[in-house]
Amino acid sequence: MKHTKHYWRAGFLLVGGLIGFIFVRHFLVPTSFGQFGFYRGTNLAEQQAKSVVHGGKESCSTCHEDVAKNHAAGSHAVVQCENCHAALSKHINKDGEFVELMPIDRSPQLCLRCHRSLPSRPTGFPQIETKEHLGLDEPELQAGACLACHNSHRPSLEKKKVKYENNG
Amino acid sequence: MKIMDNVSRREFLKDGCKLASACMILNVLPIKIPNAFASDEASATQAGLEAKDGYNWGNHYYAYLIDTRKCIGCGMCVQACSRENNVPDGFFRTWVERYEISERGEVFVDSPHGGINGFEATNPGFNATKAFFVPKMCNHCEHTPCIQVCPVGASYATKEGMVLVDSERCVGCGYCVQACPYGSRFINPITHTADKCTWCYHRITKGLKPACVQACPTGARKFGDLKDEHDEVRKILASERIGILQAEKLTKPKCYYIGLDKEVR
Known part of the structure; x- marks a missing residue:
């Protein structure tokens, strides 16, 4: 056979290439890759472990x-x-x-995050215009301006009064 | 097989046609290649995904519900997300958009710093007759384009239905950032890998709610499990009129909205 040598050569190249591919792949592909799908299976546990x-x-x-x-x-x-x-x-x-x-944070800006009057807020939600509510524009408000009358933990004015009375 | 030294063109084409038809027939035959990626129960337990601390990922299928009529635009959700997930400044895994729309159809949309510090009064330059807030985030689509385009298997969907990114695998090519029709992904400037909302996977697997849902004071954001028959979100989805973003993209998003407007995409 005139071509036998060529076939052997081609065969060696193919087998050698395959072994090389498997060898390189072994180091490049993480072991848990493909455990559950086309991704690294251990990443799930890593994501869960975040504090x-x-x-x-x-x-x-x-x-x-x-x-x-x-x-x-x-x-x-x-x-x-x-x-x-x-x-x-x-x-x-x-x-x-x-x-x-x-x-x-005692700044009125914290309270106004929720209670600044904005047309995009739901209409039933309590909102204030500082000019109407306190006679001052927003930048003029001092820290604690809202807290002078409202207890941020329990903001209703009546409740605050009761609490102070109870406390004597 | 005898290897011929001289093959006529006629013979070569004849044999080639035979081989092609044989391949076609073989292709049509219902031969199933065994799935190498089939979930292995034993390895799942080993990975801490099943039966550990009572959490079994096969028992959950999550969905997210946003009632835009309840959103007051305080941005506490954006702040909580940013702190919980250590999101770099100027980037957002969730954000809140403000829409102001006039009778004549003029639209003004803004989201200053993603709404992380709330919203101030604005002047859209027209008389807005309709205004509302829309919180946005990753939709964790069932048919997601972001996983399809990932060349390294860094983006994947879990059994519970969430789309996650393996930052160790990610090469930061940014294909997924472009593929997402909702703009939910970004390249993290610190890790240089794709980053996105995980529905706080580290919290929900511990039985907690996502940080944004917990922070929402009005109940505009709700997180639910569709495999739990007593779940609030599941009941709302079954009984209310629900919208999704960009339904025409056929991505099957799992963030459901109440009170969407045609201007919201």
């Missing part, structure tokens, strides 16, 4: 029971503590140890 940052008001109430009780009785009960303060992980770490004090 939780926000604890929700239930975790706050484990230590701040009095504030939580007062907060739960008012119209701000639906607002998470962490919305106005900061994420729990800033205050308490994963092992339950104290990290730093929660920030307290």
Whole structure:
């Protein structure tokens, strides 16, 4: 046979190429790739293992029971503590140890995030024009301008009065 | 087989045609190639996805419901998402858009810093007769274009129906960013890989709600499990009139909306 040599050569090249491909592939493709689909299976566990940052008001109430009780009785009960303060992980770490004090933002801009009168807000939602409400434009408002009358944890004026009376 | 030294053109074409027809017939035959990617129960348990801490990914199929009529545009969801997922400044996994529309059909849309600091009064330059907020995020589409275009298998869908990105696999080519019709993806400037909403996969697998849902004070954002027959979202989807974004793209999004307007895309 005149071509036998050529066939052997081609055969060796093919087999060698295949072995090379499998060898290189072994190092390039992660072992868990294809475990569940066309992706790295272990990534699911990695995504799950990310630490939780926000604890929700239930975790706050484990230590701040009095504030939580007062907060739960008012119209701000639906607002998470962490919305106005900061994420729990800033205050308490994963092992339950104290990290730093929660920030307290007294600026009227924080209140106005929700209560600034805007046409795009649902009409039934309580909104104010600062000019009408306090006689001042927004930039003129001092820190604590809203908190002078409203307790941010329980903003209804009547309730605040009752609370102060109870406290003597 | 005898290897011929001289094959006439006629013979060669004849044999070629035979081979082509044989291949065609074989292709039509109902031969199934065994699926190499079939889920293996044992390995799933090993990976912590089934029966560990009571969480079994096969028992869930999630959906997200946004009631735009309840959204007050406070942006607390955007803030919570940013903190929970360590999203770099100026990039957003979820954001809130404001629409102001006049009787004559003029439309003004804005989303200052994704709404992370809330919204201030604005002047659209016309008399807006209709105005509302629309929170947006990854729709975790059932037929998602972003996974189709990923060349390295970094974007994938889980059994629970969420679309995730493996930042270790991702080469940052940005095909998926272009493929997403909702603009939900971005290239993270720190990791240089594709980034997007995960519906807080690290929270929901621990039985918590996504950070944005937890932060929403008005209940405009709801997260539900369609495999749970007592689920609130499942009941609302079954009884209310629901809209989705860009239905014409046939991506089958799993973020459902109440109170959408024709101007919202």
